[in-house]
Amino acid sequence: MKNINNINNKDINNNKINNKIYEKLKCRAELLLTFLNEHKRMPSYSEMMPLFSLKSKNAVFKIVNNLQKEGFIIKDDKGRIVFNSDFFSPAFSIKLLGRIEAGFPSPAEEELLDMISIDKLLIKNPVSSFLLKVTGDSMTEAGIMPGDYVVVDKSGTAAEGDIVIAQVDNAWTMKYLAKENGSYILLPANSRYKAIKPKNELVVAGVVTGVVRQYK
Amino acid sequence: MKNINNINNKDINNNKINNKIYEKLKCRAELLLTFLNEHKRMPSYSEMMPLFSLKSKNAVFKIVNNLQKEGFIIKDDKGRIVFNSDFFSPAFSIKLLGRIEAGFPSPAEEELLDMISIDKLLIKNPVSSFLLKVTGDSMTEAGIMPGDYVVVDKSGTAAEGDIVIAQVDNAWTMKYLAKENGSYILLPANSRYKAIKPKNELVVAGVVTGVVRQYK
DNA sequence: TTATACAGTGAACGTTCGTTTACTGTCAAG
DNA sequence: CTTGACAGTAAACGAACGTTCACTGTATAA
Incomplete structure (x- = not known):
């Protein structure tokens, strides 16, 4: 020095x-x-x-x-x-x-x-990440529009507030993960939809780590 | 055959x-x-x-x-x-x-x-494209949130309906490009903001070709 | 069975690779 | 001026490269 x-x-x-x-x-x-x-x-x-x-x-x-x-x-x-x-x-x-x-x-x-x-910005774990095309407008208020792509990491553990890909009652969906009365629920980011309270178990397949939108 | x-x-x-x-x-x-x-x-x-x-x-x-x-x-x-x-x-x-x-x-x-x-999905023209970090909430209803990155191509020609990076009255901004009474105006995608009708000339620096958002 | 196709082995070939050594010119510091 | 540092030139080296040739084993088709 x-x-x-x-x-x-x-x-x-x-x-x-x-x-x-x-x-x-x-x-x-x-x-x-x-x-x-x-x-x-x-x-x-x-x-x-x-x-x-x-x-x-x-x-x-x-x-x-x-x-x-x-x-x-x-x-x-x-x-x-x-x-x-x-x-x-x-x-x-x-x-x-x-x-x-x-x-x-x-x-x-x-x-x-x-x-x-x-790529490097969005994909921290190339092996366990993949891309999904978004359909539906349940997350528009979170800035995720129909037609966008979301980067999903299936290796990460989901935390409260994360946007997750989850299977609930035999259907796949993308929602905010939240907690109510000690059990996990799924919150959409669109006021026209209601929260999902899974009757059976909630399977989280991955955490959304990025969003990509392409304008023509 | x-x-x-x-x-x-x-x-x-x-x-x-x-x-x-x-x-x-x-x-x-x-x-x-x-x-x-x-x-x-x-x-x-x-x-x-x-x-x-x-x-x-x-x-x-x-x-x-x-x-x-x-x-x-x-x-x-x-x-x-x-x-x-x-x-x-x-x-x-x-x-x-x-x-x-x-x-x-x-x-x-x-x-x-x-x-x-x-990268390949978003960047058609690597030489003339660059990334900008978004501040402000004037485009939230178009799904572009503060903190997002936008891919800007400065070589493309802007058309009506495109999201553009423009200089108007000595300030830079990102808005929808629209036409009113034959002259170009800039429309925000947030109902709390008003349209911008440039007093002087409107300089379009580039067209937004993609949006990237990273969740932690 | 015989013939054919093909994945794979093993050794060899000329080319190109990254590297080394020796040398030349240039520029600034002492 | 001398000296040292440094960018660049030129030639040569062994190692690794992509490729080729000759051959083996196996499986399918006739």
Whole structure:
């Protein structure tokens, strides 16, 4: 650790240089991302040469090492490189910009590090998650409209207030899970529907962890 | 083309066999998908050997060719294999099951061919799309709640009825685009707000093509 | 039974991979 | 000016790659 009082001109200059180097690396990481989006796989070192406008594989090699040092990419046990999924999605990445009310960001503000994958955002557990298309309007007041897709995780344990996929009296439905007089009931998010109080047992098949809607 | 009248027993038997072969191929495609989700890259032939419980690289080679013949995967110009993106996402894939009211599908019904990527579903144009976090409740009745993310495509042309990100009178907002007396106005989807009739020009920055909500 | 088709084995081939070593030019610090 | 750090070039290396060839066993069709 460096004492804040000991920072001298050299450190400041180094930071300035390091930032410049970092910017160049980030630019090259973007080139890799473009290739990945286009080819659905990472380029080899030979393929990176024209990508980075270089004539030597060794130059690529050094750059890849620096990219790894900065955390952009990771080399797996076989020496193959993949994007660090903390920063990047292995597939489609999308720029996450600010909030709407905050004003529309200028292109210059578009930060590479804020690229995320919607898949990664919504799916914490790819194996036990699946998608269901919503029919019916019993959850419209919770913002879940007919035709939306819901991401369901069947491995999670449902808690009060969660939206769950449940089987009650031999029919499947999606409702809020709530408690009344010590027993679980299902609440719709539409004032035109009534709460469901299961006569028999309540089987919860999964917890809704996300909602996806697609406009044409 | 085969005439329907000419189908004989041999054809029927061949179909039965072909279905069995297809099932086995599909099963192996699933193994590849599992590897892909785990390692964020495709396995090499050597890595597929233990994956398929085989002892010969050539067996893998033949299987890969069959997978390509059936359209599961594609070999690019470098001979490297990637999943056919018509069927599979290169990243997280998620099983798309039926509709909720249709009953909950049994695991046996889970069809591999219905695996999709949410990214691919929502993002038609990765370059010109980005994500915005929603603040404010002016679109709640359209199912867009505060805290949701909206996918915005800035390359599309907005039409009447679209939800757009627009700059009006020096403020950014998300509203329905509508027409009144020949000029464009912005309609909120919340009865507590009024329509916006821009005094000056209306700048549409992008069209909302999707909505994403994440529950904890 | 014989013939045919096909999944899988095993060894070999040329190519490409990621990596290493040695060298060149450039730029800033001392 | 000298020196060190660093980006890039060029050539070479073993290892791993995708592919091919020859062969084995098994199951179905004639």
